[in-house]
Amino acid sequence: MGRYLKQLQIMSTYDFGRIEKKWQEVWQNTGIYRVSNASDRPKYYILDMFPYPSGSGLHVGHPLGYIASDIYARYKRLKGFNVLHPMGYDAFGLPAEQYALDHKVHPAVSTEANIRTFRSQLDNIGFCYDWDREIRTCEPQYYKWTQWIFLQLFDSWYNIHTDRAERIAGLVDILATEGNINHPSPGLKDLTVTAAEWNSWSETRQREVLMSYRLAYLDYADVWWCEALGTVLANDEVVNGVSERGGHPVVRRQLRQWFLRITAYADRLLAGLEQVAFSESLKEMQRNWIGKSFGAEIDFAIEGHDTPLRVYTTRPDTIFGVDFMVVAPEHEIVARITPDTHREAVEAYLAYTQSRSELERMSEKKISGCFTGAYAINPFDGRRIPIWVAEYVLAGYGTGAIMAVPCGDERDFAFARHFDISITNILGDLYDGTAANPTKDGVLSNSGFITGVPMSAAILQVIEAIEARGIGRRQTNYRMRDAGFSRQRYWGEPFPIVYRQDVPYALDESQLPLELPVVDSYSQGPDGQGPLANLTHWTHLPDGTIRETNTMPGYAGSSWYFLRYMDPHNTEAFCSREASDYWGQVDLYIGGTEHAVGHLLYSRMWTKVLYDLGYIGFEEPYKKLVNQGKIGGDSRLIYRVRGTQTYVSAGLREAYETDELHVDVNLVNGVELDTAAFRKSREDYAQAEFILEDGVYRCGTRLEKMGKRYLNAVNPDAVVAQYGADTFRMYEMFLGPVEADKPWDMQGIEGVHRFLRKLWRLFMDERTGPRWTDDAPTASELRTLHKTLRKVEEDTERFSFNTCVSAFMVCVNELTEQDCHKRAVLEPVLVALCPFAPFIAEELWAQLGHTDSVLVQPFPAWDPALIEEDSVEYPVQINGKVRAKISLPRAADNAAVEAAVLAHATVQQWMEGKPPKKVIVVPGKIVNIVV
């Protein structure tokens, strides 16, 4: 590295602009943040959720988590850890492609431009990322390995006996020797194949069956199709019946799609939650998403038909309370069991349900349904049970059919009431006839052989009974579906798959990466295919095979990126086993809750697959997760008098008929609009007139999401330009706990800035220059120092950065008060401060005459003996009220403290001569006297 700092100018005033520019260059030139995989220090891996480089850049809400992780990473380094703290870009995805469609710019070009903006914004804040390890999911060197992992998924199946993913070749051996008797297909539930049959099949037929086992598989399925985006979306990309991005309507559509068999991992994803430190609410979100439930599948015979109706229920104990059955409108049985007498009505109802969009279905949940005219038979008491079809039963869950128990289920109850179906009471007094009672704590009545049995026991008895009679079995169900993995888009990873006679084959590893070809047009291909389908020269290969034209979804690249950082330039493997063994799990992962069920579940699954296949040595990617809160925008509103170019100040708007408009917060100081800047900001504002109050234009305010559409996004660059990165960093931390949501509010930033200037003045007199001395510190100064070091260390460890900032403020206040300018005190403070405010710490460190960096010093040790004072001021409570404060030697034992306190004049006065009933002495803390 040579000399760390070539020349040093004495700087008397705190010129943060010069300081920050200078040190950014020094840090970059010396590569101080470079991290090696070869180190004898203990490792620590701290990861930020990498950003999607959108066109609007970062606003002050984004860096909150990055600042916290940066502080922690720097702190861990001071503490002697080899810290991996990388950054990259989640660069494939829809918005870049939409932008390409609108502006005819290749997504790679706009993405590159956006990344440059992000990088410069990040650099401005002074992060300690090792940029040598930067990754971009859209680059072939990276997505080569995304494709490679896809091939591993394609070449694997889930063995339910060993409870892990295994190679397809092993499954082929099993099928060839014993058939699938021990390994039923998860995709083709009814498939039975003997070894002899298997061996006699054609390759095409065999591969078709293998497909139903693979972890990445092709299937026809109902998927969410978004017409506006021209693509299929995953469940978590659909919110309230519209697309998460853009809010476009979605419909169900049958398409041949790639899927990831994440359901095979449902139990392990659930169990893994016990081992990781995620917030309880986030774990709960994942549990709800996985949605595991226990119950039974029961076959009900249908009058006049051979095949029974299979239902799923979590409450088999309520089988004597079944008053009707309901099947989903899409259920194939409807057409078969409906007699001619009811056919017209049923078909009308089915037409009605099909006409309703998913959005309508979700927003207006009205009770609807239609009797099919068919009857099922209760297997235990032989009752005839009418079979209805209704849209409140979902085709995709369980068997798509339920047994309805109106006295025990609210929806069944409402349905029975609505259609005037009589209700059987099996709950005795627990059911009052006005509402269903879904309790599981009770005793059944009117229930045949389980009358008088507690419900929890009856569940098992009924399951045993149906299993004995061969009409059902216990069954675990999951709400989670396999994840759709195909997108009919351009800007994503191409699948390393070709079709021969419509049968998919994997590309050979040596053919990776399969690069994304350049296209002229980003518009859709034929038949709901993506833009790649237009490139026939690319899709149709000389050997007659045809390429897959879909691309992978956005979450593909982000499902394993944390592994690539460990070994980012490896051309032989996604990550060497050596590197992943060294770095291991991410010790701390920081990001927003928006990825609670998407990215976090997918990456957990991929990690488990790679673990099962022996590529890595751990199966949970993230040890600990911290969800940073969102910073809300503080919007500014202006009021335009309707039909004019006149704007009226907020306090006077009642007198006019106005339209409320958002105004760019950057044009407003507090609530005062800079009218001149406003006129210049947009052409149509040039002629604006203002009705002022007290000589100024006051804006209205509103707290809402921070973002471009509300014009309330504050660019960190602007804050850094005004106050410096150190102030910005510390202020974001000072705002409150990292996990909390909070509005952006510039009011308090002056306080933090003042603190840094005050710190500067401890070192420098703005007129006369350096003022530090080599004098020996006093006990009191040492106490301030060591108290601060302890507080900062403890609070940093527990991720409480707002209290750290306060501790530094107290420290500087106390040192200022004591007029302390001693190196022996100031230097350790700088070291402890440098994770929070690296620029000022580095500059002052250099000014003190050091030629190395403050960023690599060890965190100063603190000594408890120097913190504790010789005497303790005991608050003395008499009957719960503090009546006196008495200073006593710290060394005094309880008896001595008690004696001294009782002898004290003020205490005796308050006790009014009465003897104490009880005296409690908490050493070093408090004395409580009960009279």
Added chain:
RNA sequence: GCGGAUGUGGUGGAAUUGGUAGACACGCCAGACUUAGGAUCUGGUGCCGCAAGGUGUGGGGGUUCGAGUCCCUUCAUCCGCACCA
């Protein structure tokens, strides 16, 4: 509806295992310096009260010598899921 979380001054927020509630900062008030200040510095600032003192962590109840912290109950707000049988 279900699940999770959170309620502390005018504001953002402190308060390790129950032990002086309101640290720190903003704002506000007063003062100093200044031609001036949206600069800087000093002091004050939970509420009621001149004071002594009282009171106070959404409300009510409980455990305890002692509760913001633990338990019960109730209210309010935020977030997530939402016909999942």
